Amino acid sequence: MRMRFVGVSAVLLTSSAWSTPVDDMRNGVDCTFALNESPYVISGSTTGSGTVPASPWTSLAKPAGSLNASVDIYALVPDLNLHATAFFTASASTSTTVKWTITAPGAIGQTVTFNYQGTDISVKISAITGELNLIAGSVSPEVDPTNSTVYRNVSLAPDTGANFLQVKGYLGGIVIFPVTFRIDPARYVGLAGNAPTTTISGKINLSDFVGDSTGRIATLTLTPSGGGSPETHYSILDAAGNYTLTTPLTGSVSLSAKVGHWLSGIYTVVQLGSSTTRDFTLENGDVDADDGVTVFDYLELSNAFDTNTGDGGYSDSADLDGDGSVTVFDYLILNSKFDTFGPIEQ
Numbered sequence: 001m002r003m004r005f006v007g008v009s010a011v012l013l014t015s016s017a018w019s020t021p022v023d024d025m026r027n028g029v030d031c032t033f034a035l036n037e038s039p040y041v042i043s044g045s046t047t048g049s050g051t052v053p054a055s056p057w058t059s060l061a062k063p064a065g066s067l068n069a070s071v072d073i074y075a076l077v078p079d080l081n082l083h084a085t086a087f088f089t090a091s092a093s094t095s096t097t098v099k100w101t102i103t104a105p106g107a108i109g110q111t112v113t114f115n116y117q118g119t120d121i122s123v124k125i126s127a128i129t130g131e132l133n134l135i136a137g138s139v140s141p142e143v144d145p146t147n148s149t150v151y152r153n154v155s156l157a158p159d160t161g162a163n164f165l166q167v168k169g170y171l172g173g174i175v176i177f178p179v180t181f182r183i184d185p186a187r188y189v190g191l192a193g194n195a196p197t198t199t200i201s202g203k204i205n206l207s208d209f210v211g212d213s214t215g216r217i218a219t220l221t222l223t224p225s226g227g228g229s230p231e232t233h234y235s236i237l238d239a240a241g242n243y244t245l246t247t248p249l250t251g252s253v254s255l256s257a258k259v260g261h262w263l264s265g266i267y268t269v270v271q272l273g274s275s276t277t278r279d280f281t282l283e284n285g286d287v288d289a290d291d292g293v294t295v296f297d298y299l300e301l302s303n304a305f306d307t308n309t310g311d312g313g314y315s316d317s318a319d320l321d322g323d324g325s326v327t328v329f330d331y332l333i334l335n336s337k338f339d340t341f342g343p344i345e346q
């Protein structure tokens, strides 16, 4: 009977993917904002105030890994009946404070018409700006009112700064006409219920091996490039040597793989954020699995020499080529890799 690793599946997660609300927000894919019912102010030759009906919650497209976002102004403020992309550019001054500035260069020069207290007023836009100043609170599940889905949210409270979208323009060709819409509160919508993850998969080629890789356990270690705790995964290989893992880590990491009596291999930089494939070719000869081919491996191979599968002294880890016998061919493999150490760059 050939010795095999017992198939035990285990994933050890040693590091959190999001350490601050801002990080959590950065990792998400959408933002949702509500436009509050709010007075707008008209200055210039016209004075007075009116009320813009409350808009439904509006989702902004946000690239994963970014705090920036964009949305058609029409979705943000339907009353304007204006189509132009509003860009939300964010900066985080602390781990919980985010400021977005809003610009919409495509809106400049367009004409919009407000119904102001029963009168239609046409305004040629000369400037459109906005700002959101927010304090991100702790992570908590919340219900998105637009679709009743429970999301992993960062609660956002207005900071001391103003939260607004302001349109300036010309009424009758000369009058500056600022109209301010208050945007408050904002809500971050993450991936539903789960942390963003990256799946890494690939094939581990076991060099100088004619045996069966099925059931062998690959130890895969992700180490954040910028420091932080390594994350170790164990993947049970199939007959083709395929492995897969899913990690909540973000940014760039190194990825190493070690299997039994093969030296470890490493990719020094793997950028996380989208599913990725990394194949390994691991060198044979590390009988004692200490990640180097040394005299100690010779000693272990010698102890098992001239045994076959089922013999008392047979050692699966000394049968380097996996043919069921520990022979001179296994010695030759060890000899060819003598004084070689992992991890070997892939």
Ligand SMILES: [Ca+2]
Pocket: 285, 286, 287, 288, 289, 290, 291, 292, 293, 294, 296, 297
């Ligand atoms: Ca060794």
Ligand SMILES: [Ca+2]
Pocket: 318, 319, 320, 321, 322, 323, 324, 325, 326, 327, 329, 330
């Ligand atoms: Ca052999």
